[in-house]
Amino acid sequence: MLPKTTLDFLQKLQENNNREWFAENKKTFDDEQKKVKVFFNKVGESLGKSDGIERIQIFRIYRDVRFSKNKTPYKNHFSAGFTRTKPMLRGGYYLHIEPGASFVGGGFWEPNKDDLLRIRKEIALDATELRTIINQPTFKKYFETLEGEELKTAPRDFEKTHPNIDLIRKKQFLVVRKFTDKEVLDSNFEEEILNSFKAMRPFFNYMSDVLTTNLNGESIY
Secondary structure, three states, X not given: OOOHHHHXXXXXXXXXXXXXXXXXXXXXXHHHXXXXXXXXXXXXXXHOOXXXXXXXXXXXXEOOOOOOOOOOOXXXXXXXXXXXXXXXXXXXXXXXXXXXXXXXXXXXXXXXXXXXXXXXXXXXXXXXHHHHHHOOHHHHHHHOOOEOOEOOOOOOOOOOOOOOHHHHOEOOEEEEEEEOHHHHOOOOHHHHHHHHHHHHHHHHHHHHHHHOEOOOOOEOO
C-alpha cells in the first residue's frame, strides 16, 4: 500500500513548486519515488496476470515547460501507464496519484485518424454492442459514463441526425474513476485499481475487435 508520506510530499511540492525547494528535498523525493515505483510495478505485474501488457511506463516528475503556459518545473503527481500488447489488444490503462485528485483511467486518448474513422464507421453501422457495454451495471458502478472530448457537430461524411451521433462526435473514448486520499491510503487500494481495470476490459475488447477487423468483421491481420 502507499504510505501517507507520498501524499504529504506531493502536497508540499504543490505548495513549493520551484527548483530551490526541490533541490533541498531531493532525498525525500527519491525515497518516495522508489516506493511509488514498487507500487506501480506491483500493479503492472498483477494486471499482467489477467491481460496482455507489453509495457509499463512510469512518467517522470519533471515537466516539459517549453510550450506550456504553466512554467512550474515539476508535476504535483506520480503516474504510470500500462499498454496492452498490440496489434491485437488495444487500449491503455492509467494510474494517477495526486493529493485530492487521484484517479484511474483508460481508453483511447488520441486515436489516430484511421482508427478514429474506423470506430466512427462501426458506431454508425451498429452501436448496440458498445451501448450494452457502457450501460452494464458494473461499468456504471465504476465509471458512470464514457468520457472524452467531442465535436460540437457531426464529423464530415456523417449525418447530424444519426441516432448514434452522440458517440460518433467523440474524438476521445475514455473512462475515469476518482479516488479520495483516504481510499488511496487504504490497504485495498491496489485491489480497487485492479477491479477498475478489469471493469474496463469489455470496452477495451470491443474496441480491439473493431480496430483489428474491417466493416465486414474480417481480420486485417
